[in-house]
Amino acid sequence: MSEWLFFLEVTLAGLGSGALLALTALAYVLIYKATRVVNLAVGEMLMLGAYLFFAFAAGWGLSAWIAIPLAIIGGGLVGGIVERGLIRPMLGESAISVFMVTVGLGSVIVGLVELVWGTDPRALPAFIDTSPLFLGEAYVSRKIAVAFVTAAIVIGLFLILFRFWRGGVALRATATDQAAAYSCGINVPGVYSAAWVIGGATAAGAGLLLGAIGGISPVMGVFGLSALVVVIVGGLDSVLGALIGGLALGMIQSWTSTYVGGEYTNVVTFGIMIFALMLRPYGLFGTHEIERL
Amino acid sequence: MSTDAILEIENIELVYNRSVQVLKGLSLTVPRGQVVTLLGSNGAGKSSTLKAVSRLLFLENGDLTAGRIRFDGMDTKGQSPHALVRRGLFHVMEGRRVFEDLTVEENLTAATFATTGRAEKRPNGFDAVYEYFPRLHERRKALAGYLSGGEQQMLAIGRALVADPKLILLDEPSLGLSPQLVEEIFTIIGKISRQTGVSMLLVEQNAAVAFAVAQYGYIMESGRIQLDGPTDRLLADQDVREFYLGTGGDRERSYRDIKHYKRRKRWLS
Ligand SMILES: Nc1ncnc2c1ncn2[C@@H]1O[C@H](COP(=O)(O)OP(=O)(O)OP(=O)(O)O)[C@@H](O)[C@H]1O
Numbered sequence: 001m002s003e004w005l006f007f008l009e010v011t012l013a014g015l016g017s018g019a020l021l022a023l024t025a026l027a028y029v030l031i032y033k034a035t036r037v038v039n040l041a042v043g044e045m046l047m048l049g050a051y052l053f054f055a056f057a058a059g060w061g062l063s064a065w066i067a068i069p070l071a072i073i074g075g076g077l078v079g080g081i082v083e084r085g086l087i088r089p090m091l092g093e094s095a096i097s098v099f100m101v102t103v104g105l106g107s108v109i110v111g112l113v114e115l116v117w118g119t120d121p122r123a124l125p126a127f128i129d130t131s132p133l134f135l136g137e138a139y140v141s142r143k144i145a146v147a148f149v150t151a152a153i154v155i156g157l158f159l160i161l162f163r164f165w166r167g168g169v170a171l172r173a174t175a176t177d178q179a180a181a182y183s184c185g186i187n188v189p190g191v192y193s194a195a196w197v198i199g200g201a202t203a204a205g206a207g208l209l210l211g212a213i214g215g216i217s218p219v220m221g222v223f224g225l226s227a228l229v230v231v232i233v234g235g236l237d238s239v240l241g242a243l244i245g246g247l248a249l250g251m252i253q254s255w256t257s258t259y260v261g262g263e264y265t266n267v268v269t270f271g272i273m274i275f276a277l278m279l280r281p282y283g284l285f286g287t288h289e290i291e292r293l
Numbered sequence: 294m295s296t297d298a299i300l301e302i303e304n305i306e307l308v309y310n311r312s313v314q315v316l317k318g319l320s321l322t323v324p325r326g327q328v329v330t331l332l333g334s335n336g337a338g339k340s341s342t343l344k345a346v347s348r349l350l351f352l353e354n355g356d357l358t359a360g361r362i363r364f365d366g367m368d369t370k371g372q373s374p375h376a377l378v379r380r381g382l383f384h385v386m387e388g389r390r391v392f393e394d395l396t397v398e399e400n401l402t403a404a405t406f407a408t409t410g411r412a413e414k415r416p417n418g419f420d421a422v423y424e425y426f427p428r429l430h431e432r433r434k435a436l437a438g439y440l441s442g443g444e445q446q447m448l449a450i451g452r453a454l455v456a457d458p459k460l461i462l463l464d465e466p467s468l469g470l471s472p473q474l475v476e477e478i479f480t481i482i483g484k485i486s487r488q489t490g491v492s493m494l495l496v497e498q499n500a501a502v503a504f505a506v507a508q509y510g511y512i513m514e515s516g517r518i519q520l521d522g523p524t525d526r527l528l529a530d531q532d533v534r535e536f537y538l539g540t541g542g543d544r545e546r547s548y549r550d551i552k553h554y555k556r557r558k559r560w561l562s
């Protein structure tokens with residue numbers, strides 16, 4: 001019986017980190033869908049978002065409820081600036097050069113953060129209650145539960161907006177056929193900017209939640225690599241794939257580290273990616289073939 | 294003439310990739326409220342002309358190196374494509390280009406962005422579309438990718454109706470459709486022109502149907518206008534009859550030419 005309870009607790013913890021993976025994966029999907037850019041700096045944008053929160057809450061002493069929206073807005077601004085300053089001038093260049101620019105961008109962000117805040121890991125000012133939570137008999141960390149609920153709400157909102165909001169139609173139209181989107185009067189460059197702004201804000205939000213659970217450090221961006229596996233498996237242009245893939249990978253990672261050993265999580269994570277790519281090169285839920293990098 | 298023209302193209306030259314010159318001093322005019330057709334064989338530069346007008350050209354690395362284009366009295370130079378659409382210039386592109394992953398209704402919703410920023414908006418834009426194309430209403434929840442070619446063409450024209458434009462650039466609506474469907478679509482195009490008074494620049498390979506709805510025609514060959522005139526005069530022209538309508542002159546030869554055109558077209562498109 002307690003075996004089962006333990007398994008349940010491990011699974012719930014996995015769902016919590018899976019929700020964060022899904023949220024981070026959403027940032028990849030938004031940006032890829034609109035601009036066909038695989039933005040490898042999503043992990044670093046996430047990390048920067050967490051540091052922005054740290055600066056506002058710990059540095060300036062703002063209340064968490066002001067620091068959170070400020071950090072998210074900051075993440076959106078970073079996304080917008082990167083799109084206008086780096087990505088748009090690269091329009092029409094090969095996919096690999098744009099990809100390399102985002103790789104470089106990731107290193108630059110890490111460097112800047114280390115310059116300003118140093119390399120030591122830090123704890124975020126607590127904004128989530130630490131008292132434990134029980135689902136029936138199973139123990140769940142309250143932080144993980146809050147992260148799960150927040151991520152689930154945000155992703156659900158995106159799914160609904162994509163379907164029913166006119167702007168969602170504009171994004172999907174632009175993703176399907178850029179010239180035809182222009183011909184319908186859609187402001188295509190505006191859609192690009194919006195996708196990067198929303199993607200950046202989403203990454204920053206994921207960063208705060210992740211930092212609240214595990215603390216922050218300049219290398220926390222590696223979390224983005226796991227999310228990249230999610231989108232490669234789930235389909236780079238699929239919101240639903242990000243959601244399902246994120247939750248699944250979260251659980252698998254949690255099971256692996258508990259029952260097999262923490263050192264095997266990466267082996268399993270990237271093993272899944274290779275296996276999935278061999279089965280379906282464009283992801284389980286994706287519609288378009290990923291550009292060969 | 295210039296005040297009541299919705300579109301004036303003056304001596305434009307168009308170059309792709311800074312190397313291939315496709316238009317070599319082309320001029321044409323579309324009077325307000327009229328349907329003008331632009332005919333020509335494959336590769337003559339018809340689609341390029343339309344892309345120059347809607348400025349979608351720049352997505353394909355094309356450049357206007359000379360000449361002027363005025364839409365509704367305004368020089369289009371430097372305008373972004375979506376801004377022109379919002380001013381009332383709608384381009385129905387060659388090959389229909391519906392958003393295949395979107396439903397019929399979402400395709401029409403996408404076209405509502407064309408009315409962004411307009412003072413007066415016509416309400417119930419979709420009802421008008423469904424009135425012209427009842428079949429689209431039946432299939433409004435279906436993914437556009439699953440529509441038949443004819444239905445996709447109806448949807449492409451339907452998007453133009455939603456946009457409520459002053460001028461529609463229509464690129465080969467007959468492409469890949471059965472003769473029966475071609476007739477059906479052109480009947481509706483004629484009806485739209487009469488009922489809404491919208492101006493049209495219609496690019497076609499099928500001269501017979503194009504002449505049936507257009508008041509004026511231009512015929513182009515390798516980047517230039519070769520011949521133009523009111524459609525009834527073009528219809529009487531011996532060369533036009535021979536090469537574009539397949540009647541008159543040496544019947545057998547012209548028939549073979551047309552077959553040749555069609556075959557080439559199938560390979561090229
Ligand atoms: N994006 C492009 N880059 C380079 N050359 C192009 C491009 N688009 C068209 N061309 C060339 O320009 C010429 C005119 O093409 P265009 O599509 O305008 O012809 P068209 O009259 O519309 O022909 P069709 O009846 O086959 O549609 C062709 O020789 C074509 O190869």
Ligand SMILES: [Mg+2]
Pocket residue numbers: 339340341387464465
């Ligand atoms: Mg053409």
